[in-house]
Amino acid sequence: MSRVGEFDxxxxxxxxxxxxxxxxxxxGDDCALxxxxxxxxxxxxxxxxxxxxxxxxxADAAKVASRALRVNLSDLAAMGAKPLWFTxxxxxxxxxxxxxxxxxxxxxxxxxxxxxxxxxxxxTAGPLxxxxxxxxxxxxxxxxDGAGAGDAVYVSGPLGAAAAALPVVLxxxxxxxxxxxxxxxxxxxxxxxxxxxxxxxxLATAAIDISDGLLADLGHICRASGVSAELDIEALPVAALAxxxxxxxxxxxxxxxxxxxxxxxxxxxxxxxxxxxxxxGAVRIGTLIPASGEPQVLARRHGQSWTPKHPGYQxx
Ligand code: ADP
Ligand code: MG
Numbered sequence: 001m002s003r004v005g006e007f008d009x010x011x012x013x014x015x016x017x018x019x020x021x022x023x024x025x026x027x028g029d030d031c032a033l034x035x036x037x038x039x040x041x042x043x044x045x046x047x048x049x050x051x052x053x054x055x056x057x058x059a060d061a062a063k064v065a066s067r068a069l070r071v072n073l074s075d076l077a078a079m080g081a082k083p084l085w086f087t088x089x090x091x092x093x094x095x096x097x098x099x100x101x102x103x104x105x106x107x108x109x110x111x112x113x114x115x116x117x118x119x120x121x122x123x124t125a126g127p128l129x130x131x132x133x134x135x136x137x138x139x140x141x142x143x144x145d146g147a148g149a150g151d152a153v154y155v156s157g158p159l160g161a162a163a164a165a166l167p168v169v170l171x172x173x174x175x176x177x178x179x180x181x182x183x184x185x186x187x188x189x190x191x192x193x194x195x196x197x198x199x200x201x202x203l204a205t206a207a208i209d210i211s212d213g214l215l216a217d218l219g220h221i222c223r224a225s226g227v228s229a230e231l232d233i234e235a236l237p238v239a240a241l242a243x244x245x246x247x248x249x250x251x252x253x254x255x256x257x258x259x260x261x262x263x264x265x266x267x268x269x270x271x272x273x274x275x276x277x278x279x280x281g282a283v284r285i286g287t288l289i290p291a292s293g294e295p296q297v298l299a300r301r302h303g304q305s306w307t308p309k310h311p312g313y314q315x316x
């Protein structure tokens with residue numbers, strides 16, 4: 001391991017990051033100078049990943065970097081926003097060139113893939129932690145509080161894969177190398193639903209990305225919007241990987257597992273035919289109803305009220 005200073009790190013690994021037209025001045029000065037698209041509303045969000053808490057200590061730096069950016073991009077998607085810029089605050093126990101090389105490669109490859117520019121950051125010494133702040137712009141922001149009774153509830157794609165993958169990623173469950181790769185992909189490379197968000201934005205009344213589990217995250221829409229939800233557990237699209245890794249628990253993981261970063265969104269009843277015509281791949285999983293008392297998510301399976309066996313499922 002060769003030791004290098006803060007300015008070497010910035011120069012060697014981050015300062016060359018490609019930027020876009022909207023960046024008047026990127027890395028190198030006291031601030032970045034940014035030009036938002038005319039008339040746009042900016043959406044901004046920040047997330048910190050701590051080693052040993054949000055990812056395993058020895059995890060591949062390229063994967064960790066990609067995940068850090070992807071989960072932030074997912075927040076932009078959940079807001080109906082398109083990516084513009086991000087900043088990176090890195091706390092490193094040591095300046096390990098191998099680690100930094102993999103980290104910056106994973107980060108900048110992901111940035112290129114999603115068209116987002118690294119415009120600044122901060123580099124300090126301490127226990128490994130990674131903070132990414134993203135900014136995007138929205139035509140019609142998708143808030144959590146816009147849903148109404150009668151709206152249909154949709155999910156953008158299969159659920160449960162990341163939760164089923166977690167014991168494999170953590171090394172608690174041993175599987176063959178093909179399955180292990182699939183598990184790592186589900187955990188480290190969630191697909192932020194940016195395109196889907198753009199196509200549903202004109203119709204959707206509320207949206208959220210599923211980071212803590214469908215039941216919990218749909219609950220946030222319900223509380224913010226003052227409505228309850230009837231959820232059909234049988235209608236949930238269950239990820240094939242979840243069925244393979246945890247056949248007994250797959251449906252429960254789809255309902256309660258986190259980290260898939262699919263979107264849950266709502267559409268007025270009258271717009272359901274138009275949404276279905278768009279063939280987005282989103283699946284209808286329930287309906288919003290007036291709340292009697294506290295807003296809540298009422299899950300049903302085969303017509304019976306359903307509660308998860310492990311409601312407090314906590315990863316990490
Ligand atoms: P200051 O002391 O003025 O805050 P720094 O010395 O922290 O400036 O950073 C110098 C430049 O490098 C700034 O433009 C900052 O945004 C950028 N920078 C620092 N760390 C990173 C990083 N990890 N990734 C990207 N840019 C960084
Ligand atoms: Mg600084």
